[in-house]
């Protein structure tokens with residue numbers, strides 16, 4: 001079980017739990033079909049759909065068992081504006097694997113906010129959760145996302161040809177990854193708190 005201390009502060013960002021009052025700001029980017037172009041998701045049809053998405057994000061504040069995710073609102077420290085979200089999913093307890101993801105409002109791209117927020121999630125994954133490997137998975141056409149992962153120092157490990165049928169067409173998937181020892185080589189002086197363990201009993 002891992003619950004991060006929130007908010008997480010980075011140089012320009014404040015990463016915090018989603019709140020009910022975020023519905024309008026979430027709608028501003030998650031309601032935009034262009035944001036979903038290379039994702040499995042679709043833009044919700046109305047504000048009720050956005051409220052359901054928001055309710056799920058509000059729940060994602062701890063890693064209790066594999067499959068859980070921490071999904072945080074990306075807020076500009078300077079203005080307090082919510083401009084996107086960032087995610088760390090615990091994909092395997094046995095293999096200590098995680099996955100990161102991110103979304104930004106189109107008006108706030110090109111400033112490095114996704115890279116800065118995702119870097120904080122890698123720190124959580126490796127320094128706090130003792131994960132062994134973290135991946136980023138994307139549609140091969142999503143070059144903006146590939147550049148985020150490359151900027152984070154992640155290794156492009158695979159290009160899977162037409163391995164998924166998404167939104168009516170075959171899509172290639174690309175996988176980037178980083179190992180804990182590669183992360184630590186870059187950030188000397190950090191100490192892992194302890195491994196996440198799978199729930200016992202029941």
Ligand SMILES: CC(C)(COP(=O)(O)OP(=O)(O)OC[C@H]1O[C@@H](n2cnc3c(N)ncnc32)[C@H](O)[C@@H]1OP(=O)(O)O)[C@@H](O)C(=O)NCCC(=O)NCCS
Nearest residue numbers: 035102103104109110111112113114115137138144145148
């Ligand atoms: C993927 C996504 C978050 C990338 O957004 P982005 O703005 O390109 O990424 P960043 O916030 O890291 O910004 C990087 C850009 O800012 C520039 N930049 C400016 N200041 C910077 C800084 N201080 N640090 C890093 N980059 C900076 C970089 O040069 C880069 O610009 P370039 O692409 O012209 O080279 C965005 O395209 C998006 O939300 N897409 C839709 C959702 C999606 O596909 N998510 C990924 C799923 S796999």
